[in-house]
Amino acid sequence: MEGEFERIVLKSPQYHYMMVQLDLFGAKANFDSDLFKNLIMKALKGLHGDVGGSISVDIIRFEKKSLKSILRVPSIGLVKVWSALTLYSSHNDKPCHFKVSKVSPHLPSLSVNSRDFTSELLLEKV
Amino acid sequence: MVKFHDLNIARVKDAVAQKHTLRIACRLGYEVVAVTTVLKNGNELTAAPPPIELQLTKEEQQNFQQLSRITVVLSDKTNNSYLGNDKIKSYDILAVQPTTEKSFQVACSELNVDLITFDFSTWLGFHLKHQYVQTALRLGKYFEFTYGPAIRDTTCRRYVFQNTTDFVQRKEGQNTIISSGAEWPTDLRAPYDVANLAILFGMKEGQAKSSLTSTPRALLLKAATRRLTVKSSITIGHVTSIPEKDKWKIEGSKPPSTDAGKRQNTDDHDEPKKKKSKKLKSN
Secondary structure (H helix, E strand, C coil): CCCCCCCCCCCCCCEEEEEEEEECCCCCCCCCHHHHHHHHHHHHHHHHHHHHHCCCCEEEEEECCCCEEEEEEEHHHHHHHHHHHHHCCEECCEECEEEEEEEECCHHHHCCECCECCCCCCCCCC | CCCCEEEEEECCCCHHHHHHHHHHHHHHCCCEEEEEEEECCCCCCCCCCCCCCCCCCHHHHHHCEEEEEEEEEECCCCCHHHHHCHHHHCCCEEEEEECCHHHHHHHHHCCCCCEEECCCCCCCCCCCCHHHHHHHHHCCCEEEEECHHHHHCHHHHHHHHHHHHHHHHHHCCCCEEEECCECCHHHCCCHHHHHHHHHHHCCCHHHHHHCCCHHHHHHHHHHHHHHHEECCCEECCCHHHCCHHHCHHHHCCCCCCHHHHHHHHHHHHHHHHHHHHHHHHHC
């Protein structure tokens, strides 16, 4: 085992991972991961049109109770997806707010935040 | 550490909603916030209102700073001589919103203001001439974009993007700040979200973040020189406001007490009279 190692150099990441929570300001709604993905697509198409709609966003984890999720976004489309989520302000005539809490090219770094030591590891599998 | 600024939170009559907006701004990570009063034609000018009391934790209270700002809506007919008024000086930031080309020219070149805002939610009605923008930048003035209309209304979004990209193309976001113009807590977005929006407006990544951090900080320093100094070189303050370590500077020049002064005056009066009588006798 001595001296055996492999060095992997990541120059430009292919994907970015975002931790996003949907805040409905107290309104109750039944969401599952399909509906959540629909919402993201609607936001993308609403701001960036067909070009936005072509960006493939994957939901890696989704928690129904708190509406928190982890998304995987291709790095080329990160700015578009992030801005679409920021500007999406109403769902079914009710105000809503996509809170983006973490963005990173590395998935493990979403689990720990050095500024806030409560870890959010316990998300249910979809 | 870098502080995030949101220098345009609209002052709303509903006190509960206002407090809620400010509390959410604090929780989203903004450390310096300015509450804006808009002054249109015909409205009364009042002195700056006191900062709104919020129930924050001790840590949040230490970092969170509330400032007051006034935005004066200009049109061709307004008489701008009152901008040096004491009531306006009571506000921390003075901003001006031109609605016509002439008022834009006056705002950029003549008026002593910190910030020039626009209502980007509709077509401006006039073109932003490069010449006037250059004058304003040379005089150290700042420009502002608000992203609130883009969130509130999907139809306004198009205009916001059109106007901001048009502006950024000319000078790449130099001396521009971005703020929310939030009337409701739902209009606010976290600082990094806004920095990402700024990239969409056409700014580069570094400039996008500095439009929320270092540029508004520079604006606040400029506002302080406008309010507190004479021609940006001299400040006048009361004797009681001098810190302990500097008090030696004034101790040498204490004014004399009133009794000693009176005695000196009477002595001076007697001497010249005696001199006069002596001269007459000799002649």
